[in-house]
Amino acid sequence: MTKFTRRDVFSAAAGAAAIAALPLAGPVRAATPAAGKQAAGWYRYKIGTIEVTVATDGVARFKMAEDHVINIKKDVVNAALAEVFMEKDMMTTPYNPICLNTGSKLVVIDTGTGEANYKKSNGVGGQFITNLAASGIERAAVDTVIISHYHGDHINGLLMADNSLTYPNAEILVPAPEHKYWMDDGEMSRAEKGRIEGNFKNVRRVFNADVLKRVKTYEWGKDVIAGVTAQGTPGHTFGHTSFVIASGSDTVYVQSDVTHVPFLFVRHPDWHAFYDQDGAMAEATRRKVYDMLVADKMRVQGFHYPFPSLAHVEKVGTGYREIPVIWNPTI
Amino acid sequence: MTQLTRRKLFAGVAAAGAATALTPLMGRSALASAPAAGKQAPGFYRYKVGDYEITQLSDGARTFPIPDGFIVNLDKDKTLAAAEAAYYPKGQVTVVFNPMVINTGSKLILLDTGFGPGAFAATKGAIGQLGYNMAAAGIDPKAIDIVLLSHFHIDHAGGLRTADGGLVFPNAEIKVPAPEWAFWMDESNISRTNTYNKGHFPNPKKYFAGIESKVTRYEWGKEVAPGITSIATPGHTPGHTSFAIASGSARILAQCDVTNIPSLFLTHPDWQLMYDNDPQLAFATRRKFFDMAVAEKATVVGFHFPFPSVGHVEKAGSDYRLVPMPWNPTI
Numbered sequence: 001m002t003k004f005t006r007r008d009v010f011s012a013a014a015g016a017a018a019i020a021a022l023p024l025a026g027p028v029r030a031a032t033p034a035a036g037k038q039a040a041g042w043y044r045y046k047i048g049t050i051e052v053t054v055a056t057d058g059v060a061r062f063k064m065a066e067d068h069v070i071n072i073k074k075d076v077v078n079a080a081l082a083e084v085f086m087e088k089d090m091m092t093t094p095y096n097p098i099c100l101n102t103g104s105k106l107v108v109i110d111t112g113t114g115e116a117n118y119k120k121s122n123g124v125g126g127q128f129i130t131n132l133a134a135s136g137i138e139r140a141a142v143d144t145v146i147i148s149h150y151h152g153d154h155i156n157g158l159l160m161a162d163n164s165l166t167y168p169n170a171e172i173l174v175p176a177p178e179h180k181y182w183m184d185d186g187e188m189s190r191a192e193k194g195r196i197e198g199n200f201k202n203v204r205r206v207f208n209a210d211v212l213k214r215v216k217t218y219e220w221g222k223d224v225i226a227g228v229t230a231q232g233t234p235g236h237t238f239g240h241t242s243f244v245i246a247s248g249s250d251t252v253y254v255q256s257d258v259t260h261v262p263f264l265f266v267r268h269p270d271w272h273a274f275y276d277q278d279g280a281m282a283e284a285t286r287r288k289v290y291d292m293l294v295a296d297k298m299r300v301q302g303f304h305y306p307f308p309s310l311a312h313v314e315k316v317g318t319g320y321r322e323i324p325v326i327w328n329p330t331i
Numbered sequence: 332m333t334q335l336t337r338r339k340l341f342a343g344v345a346a347a348g349a350a351t352a353l354t355p356l357m358g359r360s361a362l363a364s365a366p367a368a369g370k371q372a373p374g375f376y377r378y379k380v381g382d383y384e385i386t387q388l389s390d391g392a393r394t395f396p397i398p399d400g401f402i403v404n405l406d407k408d409k410t411l412a413a414a415e416a417a418y419y420p421k422g423q424v425t426v427v428f429n430p431m432v433i434n435t436g437s438k439l440i441l442l443d444t445g446f447g448p449g450a451f452a453a454t455k456g457a458i459g460q461l462g463y464n465m466a467a468a469g470i471d472p473k474a475i476d477i478v479l480l481s482h483f484h485i486d487h488a489g490g491l492r493t494a495d496g497g498l499v500f501p502n503a504e505i506k507v508p509a510p511e512w513a514f515w516m517d518e519s520n521i522s523r524t525n526t527y528n529k530g531h532f533p534n535p536k537k538y539f540a541g542i543e544s545k546v547t548r549y550e551w552g553k554e555v556a557p558g559i560t561s562i563a564t565p566g567h568t569p570g571h572t573s574f575a576i577a578s579g580s581a582r583i584l585a586q587c588d589v590t591n592i593p594s595l596f597l598t599h600p601d602w603q604l605m606y607d608n609d610p611q612l613a614f615a616t617r618r619k620f621f622d623m624a625v626a627e628k629a630t631v632v633g634f635h636f637p638f639p640s641v642g643h644v645e646k647a648g649s650d651y652r653l654v655p656m657p658w659n660p661t662i
C-alpha cells in the first residue's frame with residue numbers, strides 16, 4: 001500500500017499520469033464560479049419547549065497585546081494557541097448572542113457589536129441581526145432584550161448605525177448592579193483612564209434617552225422572564241450576569257463572559273483576561289460556575305465560544321475542557 | 332456573591348420577583364407571539380484551500396440504539412458507557428454524514444454522495460439531506476462535473492441514484508477506486524466480507540447498473556482530479572481511499588472513513604467498528620494516517636466528524652483527539 005509521506009503524496013501529484021477519462025456525453029459546460037459567501041451563521045436547538053436560535057455576530061481578529069492575559073507571559077499564551085492550531089500573536093474572538101422563543105416571547109440575550117460595526121468591519125463583525133433575519137426572525141418582532149453586562153460587544157447592538165433602536169418593540173432588561181455601577185457619575189469620575197473610562201463613555205452613548213425609556217432592571221437570583229433566571233457572576237464586570245434557562249427537566253447555562261475564548265480561559269481558569277475588571281473575583285466565579293457545570297453535566301452556551309457555542313464541560317487537571325455539542329442537522 | 336448551587340438557583344426561580352421598572356414602557360401594543368421556527372439552519376459551510384473553494388455539506392444524521400457488536404472488540408456494557416460518556420442519549424449513538432464539494436475553478440467535484448433522495452423521503456429528512464443543503468448553498472446537482480467516491484458503502488455512494496433509479500448528478504463523471512470496484516463487482520468476494528458488509532454486498536451493483544460507461548476507475552497515489560491525490564487507506568473496505576486536496580501551498584486531508592465518530596474512535600483507534608471489513612488493516616491504516624496528520628499538523632476533514640467536519644488531529648497519549656476548526660463567519 002502507499003507510503004504515508006508528504007513526499008510520496010506530492011510526487012504522485014506532480015507526476016500524475018492522466019487517468020484515461022471516458023468522454024462525457026453532451027456539450028462542455030462552463031466552470032461554476034466560486035460562491036465566495038459563507039453560510040448564514042445561525043443554529044437551532046430546544047431546551048424543553050423553548051426554541052433557541054444562536055445567531056453569530058461574527059468575529060474580531062486582531063494582533064494580541066502583550067498583556068492580553070495579564071498574569072501570563074505572551075509566549076505561554078502563544079503556546080496555548082499553537083495547541084489548538086491557531087496563529088501565533090493573533091486573537092480571533094467570536095461573538096455569539098442568542099434568541100429564545102419561549103412560546104409567548106421572542107427574547108434576545110445580548111446584542112453583539114451592532115450595525116455600525118458591521119459597516120466598520122466590512123461585515124466581519126456586527127452580523128447578528130443579519131443572521132437572525134436569515135433564520136426567519138426580524139428584529140422588530142423581538143419582545144425582550146436581556147443584557148448580561150455593559151461591555152460594547154454585548155450592548156452596542158441595541159442601536160443601529162443611525163442610533164435608532166435596533167429592537168423598536170422590545171423592553172430592555174438589564175442587571176440592576178451593572179446598571180447602577182456604569183450609570184453612577186461618582187464611579188465614572190473615579191474610573192481608571194483608558195479602557196474602563198472608555199467603557200463608561202460608551203455605556204452613556206448607548207443608553208440614550210430612547211433606550212432608557214425601555215430599560216427595566218432585574219435582580220440576581222430571580223426570574224428575568226419565565227424560564228430565564230439571573231445568576232450573579234461578578235468579576236468580569238461587577239454586575240456581570242449569567243442565566244439558567246430551564247424548561248421541563250432541561251436546562252442550559254448561558255455563561256455570558258464567565259470565560260472569554262474557551263481555548264484559553266476554560267483550559268486555564270487561572271488566566272486573567274485583560275477584559276476582566278477584577279481578575280481574582282472573575283477567577284473565583286469561573287471556578288464555581290465550571291465546577292457546577294461539571295457536577296451537573298449541564299450544557300453551557302458561551303458568548304465567546306466558537307459558533308454555535310454550545311458545549312459540555314469536563315474537568316481536566318486544574319482546569320476544564322469544553323466539548324462542543326455536535327451539530328444536529330434537524331431540530 | 333450568590334452561591335452557585337443548583338438548589339439556590341432553583342430556589343431563585345421559585346421566589347421570582349418582578350423586575351423593577353426604572354421608567355414605564357411607552358405604550359407598546361402587545362405583539363402576537365412568534366411561532367417556533369422548528370427548522371434547522373441549512374447544513375453547509377465554506378472555506379478556502381488555496382484558490383479552491385470548499386463547501387462542506389450535511390447529509391443529515393442517524394441516531395439509533397447501539398446494536399450488539401457495534402464495537403466488535405469491546406463489551407456491550409463498556410460500549411454503552413463510552414457512548415454515554417461522549418454525551419449520547421443513554422443506549423444510543425449518533426452517526427453524522429458530511430459529503431463535500433470542491434470548486435477548483437475549472438471543475439466542480441462532489442466527494443461522496445450521502446444516502447440520496449430516496450433515503451430523505453423514507454426518513455422524513457433525517458438523512459439524504461445533501462440535495463436540500465446543496466440547493467441552499469447554491470450548488471446545482473447538474474453542475475457537478477465529477478463525483479469522486481471514497482468507497483462503496485451506501486452512505487457514500489447510495490446518493491448516485493434517485494428512489495426510482497434516476498441519476499442525481501446527470502452530467503458527472505463518476506470516479507471510483509479501482510480496488511474498491513474490483514472487490515465489490517466480483518461475486519466471489521462475498522466470502523471475504525464480515526457480517527455488515529455481507530448484507531451490503533448487493534448494493535454497489537445496483538448503483539452502477541447501466542451507467543458503467545460513466546465510471547472511471549482510479550489508482551492509489553495518483554492525481555484523480557485537479558489538485559486531488561488519492562491515498563490508499565484500506566481496511567474499512569478493501570478499496571477505501573482518502574484524499575489530499577492541494578491548491579498553491581495549502582493542503583488538506585479528506586480522511587473519509589479512516590475513522591468514524593471521533594469522540595469514540597479517534598480517541599480509541601484500536602476499537603473495531605462493526606462496519607470495518609478488515610479490522611486489523613483498518614487499525615494499521617488509522618495509525619499511519621493519523622500519525623501523518625499529527626506530524627504535518629494537517630487540516631483533516633472527516634465524513635463522520637460533526638458538521639462542519641473540519642479540524643486538526645492532536646496526539647493524546649498513544650491515541651488521538653479531534654480539535655474542531657472554529658466556525659469562520661466570513662470566507
